[in-house]
Amino acid sequence: MTQIAEVLSNQKSLEERFTPLEAMFMQKMEAVQAQIQAAGPAKDTIAKVAEEFRTFRELMFSLLGLLRRQITECSRQIDDMETRSRRKALIMQGIPEKEGEDCTGLVLDVINTKLGLNFTTTSIKACHRLGQTSADHHRPLLIRFASVDNKLSVWRAKTKLKGTKIAIREFLTKERQNAFLKARQHFGLRSCWTQDGIIHIKAPDGSRYKVTSTVELNPILTKYPRMQGASSSGAKRSAEETVGNLKSTRR
Template structure:
């Protein structure tokens, strides 16, 4: 439920701070210059503000809530154009998902972990994409990988680790007549 309310929100990192700044116009200027997505105006943004307390050397992230989900998705999908600019985009995850995502990035590497609509995805060592909901799911990937590696070393027959979604079996609901 909480992630549903965060669907239209992105965090923009790396925008320099000014004393009297208008964060909406700063974000629109940066995104329209780098992303080349047409139609980004200050009217596209519902609200925006800096996160955290001022005073550090590092610029604080800007929380941007867009008026509609489509605009947020266009910007999210065009974020690869920000490479090398020092500006990054991230989703506004809940505390639990954020800590799980950080743990996944430490364990598997930055390039093998990503989020999409608040869902964490990890590309395992066996090149299978896993959908992560909690730390237990993350720990299950590590233990299943080490078990299959030990099994394949002993039997020398390659084993296949299934995607975490395929392990769930749903029964068909039969309605009353």
């Protein structure tokens, strides 16, 4: 609730700042229009109109900059809230899909037999497929655990799935998922991973970075131009993960 109140407060602040700027904008527009209509051949009149226009242009740039900063901040806070709401969730890929299946039972079978854990139906709050049914691929499973501890136990044990067709990944927001895919396509699969919704990147020179959005990622991509032919297979696999981008209904 505190986070939501903070976002609403920022939006109200944006409106309060925008109103006087809007009034000033209209006033300047009317003044410039009146001067243009009354302008004669005198050079000083034309120069004055030009100066008024420059002032107006600077005002508009200031307004647009303010709006951009406010929108970016509101978007960041909303993304943070959405990430926190997903802290008990994971996505499991690679499990064959059947009509009338028991999603929870399928997940428990993987967790208990392949990961060596001892989970029951009470360990999972909700489980369902993401996206629309397709004959081309098996839809990923979204798992909402009963507790953060349950989720972390599965996350730490996921390395036991190496060599199988099953994979487990975090349920990232759309913004973070886009940034993650872009980073993997640029740096390769082994140089990018996520932990608690944060994207970790290992650059070619060994430097490490943490990002949560494409805005934060872009300067890093500029600093490290992509090597020719780098991880084309990784890019293909990353693109397939966009299936999990669909936002599920919270239960």
